[in-house]
Amino acid sequence: MPELPEVEVVRRGLAPFVTGATVSSVEILEPRSLRRHAEGPDDFAGRLTGARLLAPERRGKFLWVPIADADAALLVHLGMSGQVLVNPTADDRHLRVRILLADGSRVDFADQRIFGSLAIDRLMPVPERPSTRSARSGSRMPVPERAAGESKGIPSQVAHIARDPLDPAFSDRDFVRRIRAKRTETKRALLDQTLVSGIGNIYADEALWAARVHPRQPTETLSAVAAGRILAAVRDVMTRALDEGGTSFDELYVNVNGQSGYFSRSLTAYARQDQPCLRCGRPMVRESFMNRGSHYCRNCQRLR
DNA sequence: CCTCAAACCTGGAAGC
DNA sequence: TGCTTCCAGGTTTGAG
Numbered sequence: 001m002p003e004l005p006e007v008e009v010v011r012r013g014l015a016p017f018v019t020g021a022t023v024s025s026v027e028i029l030e031p032r033s034l035r036r037h038a039e040g041p042d043d044f045a046g047r048l049t050g051a052r053l054l055a056p057e058r059r060g061k062f063l064w065v066p067i068a069d070a071d072a073a074l075l076v077h078l079g080m081s082g083q084v085l086v087n088p089t090a091d092d093r094h095l096r097v098r099i100l101l102a103d104g105s106r107v108d109f110a111d112q113r114i115f116g117s118l119a120i121d122r123l124m125p126v127p128e129r130p131s132t133r134s135a136r137s138g139s140r141m142p143v144p145e146r147a148a149g150e151s152k153g154i155p156s157q158v159a160h161i162a163r164d165p166l167d168p169a170f171s172d173r174d175f176v177r178r179i180r181a182k183r184t185e186t187k188r189a190l191l192d193q194t195l196v197s198g199i200g201n202i203y204a205d206e207a208l209w210a211a212r213v214h215p216r217q218p219t220e221t222l223s224a225v226a227a228g229r230i231l232a233a234v235r236d237v238m239t240r241a242l243d244e245g246g247t248s249f250d251e252l253y254v255n256v257n258g259q260s261g262y263f264s265r266s267l268t269a270y271a272r273q274d275q276p277c278l279r280c281g282r283p284m285v286r287e288s289f290m291n292r293g294s295h296y297c298r299n300c301q302r303l304r
Numbered sequence: 305c306c307t308c309a310a311a312c313c314t315g316g317a318a319g320c
Numbered sequence: 321t322g323c324t325t326c327c328a329g330g331t332t333t334g335a336g
Binding site: 032035079080081094111112113114115182183184188290291 | 306307308309310312313314315
């Protein structure tokens with residue numbers, strides 16, 4: 001289940017192969033893998049063929065490769081089971097789209113469940129702040145997104161996605177203010193990609209365990225300190241996962257070389273139901289929540 | 305505007 | 321053994 005660390009591993013792996021490369025041809029084996037490209041497979045292939053690619057960028061779980069001399073990018077979302085594989089030695093069983101580069105390299109998009117998708121998307125200027133409330137107190141200094149001229153903008157399909165906690169321009173103060181203004185449960189809020197992006201079911205459970213917050217704790221009862229502690233826990237677990245190449249349990253998530261990350265060994269909450277809590281030793285529980293599993297310690301993470 | 309749940313998918317596991 | 325049902329979950333969409 002690729003979340004921010006896994007997508008970042010893919011971005012870093014892909015960068016040396018695609019930056020400056022030219023697309024020589026595109027093969028589409030499964031049109032449903034282009035669901036995000038409304039104009040259809042032929043338009044996708046036509047617009048990508050001959051394109052010169054720039055350095056890949058990421059926000060949350062979205063990855064994109066800007067196209068030179070165009071206000072457009074190749075957008076990639078891995079969904080549940082998407083993989084980007086560079087020069088694989090054998091064809092993946094679930095190969096959906098193949099992109100051939102002029103230097104002979106192959107970039108394959110494989111995806112068992114077809115929740116992921118590719119698209120060619122229009123790049124828009126990065127808004128100063130994605131929230132529609134921005135017009136209010138108008139005297140805030142603009143926050144530079146990156147070094148000047150480095151980013152060509154953000155794909156239209158990513159414009160509504162909040163910055164992620166590893167983005168230097170992420171505002172901790174805004175996050176704390178916005179999560180406390182919500183009327184929902186804390187885990188739901190962490191999974192809301194318009195509040196903070198990049199968090200999925202695994203890292204939500206990990207961060208809540210580390211911050212000792214119950215997944216169903218109402219957001220309006222969180223103190224500013226508690227909200228800050230959750231955000232720090234998110235950053236900490238994502239950073240450590242990135243250092244270990246991401247989390248994977250099976251072959252569904254791998255880097256561009258087809259290898260799995262090692263962070264699954266370091267998980268403290270996710271999939272640990274009936275095993276002792278690593279803090280207090282009591283058995284962890286798994287509850288069904290939002291059509292997902294929620295793993296936590298009833299002793300360390302109490303509703304308050 | 306906000307919140308929430310259904311729908312989209314496959315294949316491995318579990319149940320019968 | 322073979323068939324059916326369940327389960328995993330990120331995002332979009334639309335209902336209320």
